Amino acid sequence: xxxxxxxxxxxxxxxxxxxxxxxxxxxxxxxxxxxxxxxxxxxxxxxxxxxxxxxxxxxxxxxxxxxxxxxxxxxxxxxxxxxxxxxxxxxxxxxxxxxxxxxxxxxxxxxxxxxxxxxxxxxxxxxxxxxxxx
Numbered sequence: 001x002x003x004x005x006x007x008x009x010x011x012x013x014x015x016x017x018x019x020x021x022x023x024x025x026x027x028x029x030x031x032x033x034x035x036x037x038x039x040x041x042x043x044x045x046x047x048x049x050x051x052x053x054x055x056x057x058x059x060x061x062x063x064x065x066x067x068x069x070x071x072x073x074x075x076x077x078x079x080x081x082x083x084x085x086x087x088x089x090x091x092x093x094x095x096x097x098x099x100x101x102x103x104x105x106x107x108x109x110x111x112x113x114x115x116x117x118x119x120x121x122x123x124x125x126x127x128x129x130x131x132x133x134x
Contacts, residue, residue, distance in 0.1 A: 050086075054079045073128035077117065084113045 088106045120126040121133045
């Protein structure tokens, strides 16, 4: 929510004075049923490739304590980590405002995720991810 309010492509005064900026909403260029289902289909395809990459990239590398290939918890954590990175890179690419605060928020959210996962990996309390970093 903060990002949507912070990243402004135009000033408030320009939005008030220039009604042509609202054309895309009135013509349903971005918010039609067709665009909605195109975005849903795109998300399904991207999610499928993300799933394949994350789960098959670790095949044979990650071994459970029982000696089986693949570890659902670690694979799921890899998927979540990839989503965190992809979303933040997409926000960086699509944003209009670039300064120290926006850069700090994007880089900081990725770093916090990996630090948190590293902290969980270091504690035996979190058995599923304990020592995944070695």
